[in-house]
Amino acid sequence: MLRQDEFTTLSKMSFDVSEEQAIVLGQVDEICKEIRPIEDRCYLERRINDKVKPMFAKAHLLGLPVSRKYGDGQGADMVTYSLAIERIGREGTGMRTFFSVHMALGEMTIQHWGTEEQKGRFLTPATKGESIFAFGLTEPSAGSDPASLRTTFEEKGGRFVLTGQKMWISLGSTAKHVLIFAYPKGRREGMCAFVVDSSSPGFRAEMIKHKLGLPTSDTSTIYLDGVEASKEDMLGPPGKGMSVALSGLMNGRLSVAAGCVGVIQDCLDESVKYARVRVQHGKPIAGHQLVQRHVGLMSMNLEAAKLLLLKAAFTKQKYEEDPTNRALLEETDAAVTKAKYFAANASFDAANRAVQVFGANGYTFESRPARHLADTRVTMIYEGANEILEQKMALGSLGKEFAAYS
Ligand SMILES: Cc1cc2nc3c(=O)[nH]c(=O)nc-3n(C[C@H](O)[C@H](O)[C@H](O)COP(=O)(O)OP(=O)(O)OC[C@H]3O[C@@H](n4cnc5c(N)ncnc54)[C@H](O)[C@@H]3O)c2cc1C
The missing domain is CATH 1.20.140.10 (Butyryl-CoA Dehydrogenase, subunit A, domain 3)
Incomplete structure (x- = not known):
C-alpha cells in the first residue's frame, strides 16, 4: 500500500522542462547548431574538432554539473545535465564523448571524491576549459577486468612515482589532468587513484589512428615512465x-x-x-x-x-x-x-x-x-x-x- 506522500509524488511526475532547464538547453542548442558545420568538416577530413572546447567554454557550459562554488560551475542537477548531453549527442558520438569524459568521468568524479583543496585546484580551471580531464583506467591487458591492471606507483622522497601504460584513453593527448589508476609496486591490491599532470616529465601520449569511428575525438595511448605525483594528487582514500x-x-x-x-x-x-x-x-x-x-x-x-x-x-x-x-x-x-x-x-x-x-x-x-x-x-x-x-x-x-x- 502506498503512503499518501508517495501517491502525491507519483501524480506530480512531470516531463515538462522547467524555465531554468529551458535556458540551459537553449544555450546548448544554439552552440550545437553553430558547431555542426565545423564538426561535419572535421569528420570528413578525419581530424579532431578543436572548436568544441572554446565554443562551450565561452558559453560557460564546461562546468555544467559542477557546484557554483568552483569557477564556471553551473550546479546543474542530473536531469538537466542529461538533457544537455542528449542534445549534444545529436551532433554525434565523437563530440559527445568529449563532454562525457571531461564532465562525467573527470569533473563529477573529482567533485565526489576530491578534498576541498583538490576541488578548488582541479575543478576551477576545468569548468573554464583551462584544463581538460581524461580517465586512464584501461590498459593493453586490462579492459573489462580493470582489477588486472599493471600500472604501479611507489613512494620516493615523499612523492609518488607512476609507471605503466594506459590504452584507449579518450582525450589522452588533449587533457591537462588525467585520472590514473595504479597498484602499489609489487602488490595486486590497494589500488589508488591519482590526478596526474600531463606536462610532467615521463608522461607521453600518442593518438590511436585508423579507428572504426569517432574521427573527431582524441583516443590515445598513454605511457607513464616514472611520472611523479604529489601526496595531494591522490584522489580518494589510499586503497580506494x-x-x-x-x-x-x-x-x-x-x-x-x-x-x-x-x-x-x-x-x-x-x-x-x-x-x-x-x-x-x-x-x-x-x-x-x-x-x-x-x-x-x-x-x-x-x-x-x-x-x-x-x-x-x-x-x-x-x-x-x-x-x-x-x-x-x-x-x-x-x-x-x-x-x-x-x-x-x-x-x-x-x-x-x-x-x-x-x-x-x-x-x-x-x-x-x-x-x-x-x-x-x-x-x-x-x-x-x-x-x-x-x-x-x-x-x-x-x-x-x-x-x-x-
Ligand atoms: C573509442 C574508445 C574510447 C575509450 N575511452 C576510454 C577512456 O577514456 N578511458 C578508459 O579507461 N578506457 C576507455 N576505453 C576502453 C574501454 O572502456 C574498453 O574497451 C572496455 O572496457 C572493454 O575492454 P576491452 O576493449 O579490453 O575488451 P575485453 O575486456 O578484452 O573484452 C572483449 C570481449 O569479451 C567480453 N568479455 C570480457 N570479459 C567477459 C566476461 N567476464 N564475461 C563475458 N564476456 C566478457 C567483452 O564484453 C567483449 O565483448 C575506450 C575504448 C574505445 C574503443
Missing part, C-alpha cells in the same frame, strides 16, 4: 582506487545513455526528413509500409530509452543529495546500467535503420546516419561492454551470490 573508478564509470554511463538518446533522435529526424521527399514507385518512401516500420521502431525505442534515462538521472540526483545512502547507490547503479545498455543498443539499431531508409545515400560519411552507425558502435564497448552489463543486470534479479566472476 577501484571505488573511485567504479563511481567514475557510473557517471560516465549516465552520460553515454544521454548521448545515445540524442543519436536515436537524430536518426529518427533524418529518416523522417528523407523519407518524406525521396520518391520511389511513384510516391515518397514515407508512404511505403516497410519504411514506416523503421520509423515506428525508432520512435518507440527513442521513448523507451528516454524514459530509462530520466529514471536513471532522477535516481542519480537523489543519490547525489544523499551520497552515504548505500541502497540508493545500488539503485542508481542498476538504473544507470539499464539506461546505458538500452540506449547504446537502440542507438546502433536506429543508425542501422536510418542507413536503410537512406539506401545508398546512407552509405557515405556525407550522411549523418552513416556517421552515427560507425560512431555509436563504441557505446556497446566502452563504459562497460554489453556482456558485462548484461551480467550486472542479471545479478540485480538473481542475487550477487550467482556472480560469474569477482
Whole structure:
C-alpha cells in the first residue's frame, strides 16, 4: 500500500522542462547548431574538432554539473545535465564523448571524491576549459577486468612515482589532468587513484589512428615512465582506487545513455526528413509500409530509452543529495546500467535503420546516419561492454551470490 506522500509524488511526475532547464538547453542548442558545420568538416577530413572546447567554454557550459562554488560551475542537477548531453549527442558520438569524459568521468568524479583543496585546484580551471580531464583506467591487458591492471606507483622522497601504460584513453593527448589508476609496486591490491599532470616529465601520449569511428575525438595511448605525483594528487582514500573508478564509470554511463538518446533522435529526424521527399514507385518512401516500420521502431525505442534515462538521472540526483545512502547507490547503479545498455543498443539499431531508409545515400560519411552507425558502435564497448552489463543486470534479479566472476 502506498503512503499518501508517495501517491502525491507519483501524480506530480512531470516531463515538462522547467524555465531554468529551458535556458540551459537553449544555450546548448544554439552552440550545437553553430558547431555542426565545423564538426561535419572535421569528420570528413578525419581530424579532431578543436572548436568544441572554446565554443562551450565561452558559453560557460564546461562546468555544467559542477557546484557554483568552483569557477564556471553551473550546479546543474542530473536531469538537466542529461538533457544537455542528449542534445549534444545529436551532433554525434565523437563530440559527445568529449563532454562525457571531461564532465562525467573527470569533473563529477573529482567533485565526489576530491578534498576541498583538490576541488578548488582541479575543478576551477576545468569548468573554464583551462584544463581538460581524461580517465586512464584501461590498459593493453586490462579492459573489462580493470582489477588486472599493471600500472604501479611507489613512494620516493615523499612523492609518488607512476609507471605503466594506459590504452584507449579518450582525450589522452588533449587533457591537462588525467585520472590514473595504479597498484602499489609489487602488490595486486590497494589500488589508488591519482590526478596526474600531463606536462610532467615521463608522461607521453600518442593518438590511436585508423579507428572504426569517432574521427573527431582524441583516443590515445598513454605511457607513464616514472611520472611523479604529489601526496595531494591522490584522489580518494589510499586503497580506494577501484571505488573511485567504479563511481567514475557510473557517471560516465549516465552520460553515454544521454548521448545515445540524442543519436536515436537524430536518426529518427533524418529518416523522417528523407523519407518524406525521396520518391520511389511513384510516391515518397514515407508512404511505403516497410519504411514506416523503421520509423515506428525508432520512435518507440527513442521513448523507451528516454524514459530509462530520466529514471536513471532522477535516481542519480537523489543519490547525489544523499551520497552515504548505500541502497540508493545500488539503485542508481542498476538504473544507470539499464539506461546505458538500452540506449547504446537502440542507438546502433536506429543508425542501422536510418542507413536503410537512406539506401545508398546512407552509405557515405556525407550522411549523418552513416556517421552515427560507425560512431555509436563504441557505446556497446566502452563504459562497460554489453556482456558485462548484461551480467550486472542479471545479478540485480538473481542475487550477487550467482556472480560469474569477482
Ligand atoms: C573509442 C574508445 C574510447 C575509450 N575511452 C576510454 C577512456 O577514456 N578511458 C578508459 O579507461 N578506457 C576507455 N576505453 C576502453 C574501454 O572502456 C574498453 O574497451 C572496455 O572496457 C572493454 O575492454 P576491452 O576493449 O579490453 O575488451 P575485453 O575486456 O578484452 O573484452 C572483449 C570481449 O569479451 C567480453 N568479455 C570480457 N570479459 C567477459 C566476461 N567476464 N564475461 C563475458 N564476456 C566478457 C567483452 O564484453 C567483449 O565483448 C575506450 C575504448 C574505445 C574503443
